[in-house]
Amino acid sequence: MEFSNLEVNLAEIPDFKSVQLHPVAKKYKTVLWLGWLVPFLILMPAPIIVYYLWPIPILYLLGIYTVLSFIFLLTGIEIHKGFARRKFGLRELDIIHQKGFFVFTETVVPFKRVQHVEIKQGPLLRFFQLYALKLYTAGASTGDLVINGIPLGTAEKLKAKILQVAAIEEDLYTSEIAQDEEQKSNITKPDERL
């Protein structure tokens, strides 16, 4: 690939892969395992109970168990192997988040595209005193970024940093508009209605 016609030297572009990434809190792995265990404890005995109350063919039962154990095995591997990959990192102007074993995603959201930031905590996270940081971008919610399982201090630091940079950008932007406004008001008539 040639970047020569883009007036940018490839070597000048910072590579997000070179950034030092931080893992999320170790306790969060326990949260994930609990989230796996609860459905496991409910769903695994259920077919057996149904089988004794209601005679269904044994073949169905085997089929159900094959599918169930397959799903639980995969989600288990995802948690076990994928946890080490849950990392986030900051650069000057954007935030990086990566996760996933079977599907590994590396997301980068520039601070200036963050609409607002939310620090969230569900009941399970509350028990482990962990938090989730959610960054809202414009458009559909699928584009939002969530970093799960970080301590409050980290979450607040991240939030402050993101908002600080976003605010500077916003200031630049609004001052540009104010300048535009001035230019416009010089041209157009003063407002008669107000």
Next chain:
Amino acid sequence: MKDYDFSKAQLQDFRGVFIIFFANVVQKIRRYFFAFFVPLLNANFRAFIFNYFILAIFIVVAFSFGYAYLLYIKFKFQIKGQSFHLNQGVIKRSSIEIPFERIQNINIEQNIFQRFLNVVGFQVETAGEGTAEINIKALRREKAVALKNQLLEDVKKVNPEVELTHTHSPEVEYSSSSKPANELMELDFISLFKVGVSSNFLKGLSLLLLFISTLFNFFFDVLSHFLTIDFEEDFFNRIPETLTFAFIFIAFLLFLGFLITVLSVMVKYFGLRVVRLRNNFEVEYGLIKRVNQVIKKNKTQVVEIDTNPIKKWLNIQNLFVSQASSVSLTNAQKIGLVGITPSQTNIFFEAIFDRPRSQLFTYIRSSLRYIIRLFWRQSVVFTIAFLVGQYFLGWVHSSIIAFFIAFILGVVNYLAYRKSYVGVSKDLIKIGGGSINTSTKYLALYKVQSVFIKRTIFQQFNAHADLVIYTASGREVINYLPYQQAIQIQNYILYRLERSSESWI
């Protein structure tokens, strides 16, 4: 143009009662449509209950009309302070207040009832959740235009950076047919026909199949219940009698699907008219439901140019615009400028992006492995279809058909691979897609919200990645790029984006 004082609470036009009433009746008919068959089916039943049935319908209609009148009386809107107010509801009262700075779009449209009664519908859209949207069902056209102009004026005062349309051009006459000087295109009947003929008629075919299967289900259900005959057995026994029958049947379906597509496209885009107002465009189209939409330069996120071999031969293209929205846009929600000529496309492109369409792009193409993914995805449906076909037609026939379909899939997948790429220039991103058709999407680099690199477990082994680009109108995916190059593109997009001072809206 008469002056209207919108600072006082306004009612809709009185004809609004009929609009509400008709809409209500249509909805009821749709919901209880099967009830109309009941008295026709059984003579005894009919004799016993027919009078009551008529009476019930009469009461429901009278009640609906009364309710429509109450809705009309309680529906009041006004411009008060710095916002647009709407009070409505008879049983469940609601009061909506939209501050001017949240108003994103104002539409005037006309459906067939409104056209019949010579009124227009008026809608106010916000960028928010979509729940606060205002829909005034009936206004006289002059009043709607006056309200639109008044609102646009007010919105501009509060929110000057939102470049709204019409503020500078109250002289544009909406009701007159005089041709404004800055019209980009007006689709005549022959071009409209070309658009219909060159459409993808597989969509119409699937619609038809859905319709037929629902109809069959309905009739089998109803009839087999009253006449104790098992239609399904009889019907399915006859199907495989001759292959000729199947072929004629398929040819007939294809033809019907083609016809439905041509007609539905022509009805949807009837009288398409695009007017340029500075850098914004006003689009109007539709035969049964007349839609009036505004394409705003700031709000525009993705411009998609769609063509296929027939369209190329006819020298037309379809252009679809995605604007910022709080939900991912479906294809139907994109604004379509169909049957546009390549030169008109270029005019439109330059107005939206401020730069010519021919630029130096650096491209990355999807790898050949993309074909494997496509086959893998199709294999499930293909296998099931093959097993079902084998059951009805036997091994020989189903194998011949399967071979034929596999060949077509191979060609389509190869084309899909060939046409899949992403390109970046100094300010733009260009994304290629399509198989038999060719789609080319353009978006400004600074309109990107976030960038993902996604790798399945297979891609982690074979060093490939999918690139996912989010804009405020949804996401764009480029499949199976070489991993290192995908990272370079992601770095480049971020670099340009973070050093741009332009806003995404």
